[in-house]
Amino acid sequence: MxxxxxxxxxxxxxxxxxxxxxxxxxxxxxxxxxxxxxxxxxxxxxxxxxxxxxxxxxxxxxxxxxxxxxxxxxxxxxxxxxxxxxxxxxxxxxxxxxxxxxxxxxxxxxxxxxxxxxxxxxxxxxxxxxxxxxxxxxxIRPAETAALAPALFGTGIPFGTMAHIDDHAADIARLMPQCAGVRRMGAAALDLAYVAAGRLDGFWERRLQPWDIAAGLVILRQSGAQVEGWSAAERPEESGSVITAAPQLFGAFAGIIRNA
Structure with missing residues (x-):
């Protein structure tokens, strides 16, 4: 059906x-x-x-x-x-x-x-x-970008009194010197869809709600993008934390975000 x-x-x-x-x-x-x-x-x-x-x-x-x-x-x-x-x-x-x-x-x-x-x-x-x-x-399919230097990433920056603001600032500090830029556009569902369509090379964010990411996760997976949580075993739909990029870029990107 x-x-x-x-x-x-x-x-x-x-x-x-x-x-x-x-x-x-x-x-x-x-x-x-x-x-x-x-x-x-x-x-x-x-x-x-x-x-x-x-x-x-x-x-x-x-x-x-x-x-x-x-x-x-x-x-x-x-x-x-x-x-x-x-x-x-x-x-x-x-x-x-x-x-x-x-x-x-x-x-x-x-x-x-x-x-x-x-x-x-x-x-x-x-x-x-x-x-x-x-x-x-x-x-649609993800971008073919294979290196960090020309890659453009998306994210959502915590607001208000969210507890993980400092963690996110540290993520950006690690990533920015190694890539072409980071965009915070303010609509997570569209950010995920943009990775699937190759407009962004990757995206990450912590502690999103199910309605923020559920549709985007289906679109990402069916586009061929790699999608994980803060570990390879974690399911973003359960944790609310997501890291995604094209497979050829995912390892380098996720390594920086996870601080590996």
Missing amino acids: SAEDLDLAITLAHEAGDILMTHWRARADLRITHKRAGDFVSKADMEAERHLRARLRAARPEDAWLGEETGAEAASGARRWIVDPLDGTTNFLRGIGHFAVSIALEEAGTLSVGVVHDPVRQETFSARLDDTARLNGVP
Whole structure:
């Protein structure tokens, strides 16, 4: 059923993206809630998530749900949808056109479908198990960069009172002298998709939430990128920490990030 599930996720991601764009054009009037330092939720997030939840409940009534804004909802089956209706909320609220809808399906503990939709650029990254990752239907793959010196990496910098700010600063201090640059663009789902599409050579971040990375992990794996946690045995979908790059670059990159 994964092909039908992928088609459904793409359709719903576009619907949610249309909702976001309606609010984007009138964002000066949005009601905003401050969850913690650097973390916001708006009417746009909530309306998009309610739409996605209602549509998935109607289309897949036996499936469970995990959404960033509305939390978890159990169901009778072994399938769960993992949704971030607006990844990059701060960008959205500030008028920076870099945000996305992220939808993933997990079946019996395995991520099987992933969609990351950028409604500003009308770019939809998608993948399902046993098929290649795609951008607007066209197959994608990681960059062929094999050395650190010309490589461009992405990351997410902790904010507020997060405990691992110093660890991340140390990561950057080790990596920056050896590569072409590091970008912090503010939407982890898109960062992961950009590695899959070869726009970034690699990405790392600690302690992300399931809805931040679930869809991106499917897209990365099906593109051929190498994906690990802070050790080779760690699963990012369980730990929330992810290191990814093309296979030929991964060892050198991960060695620096892990401080090996």
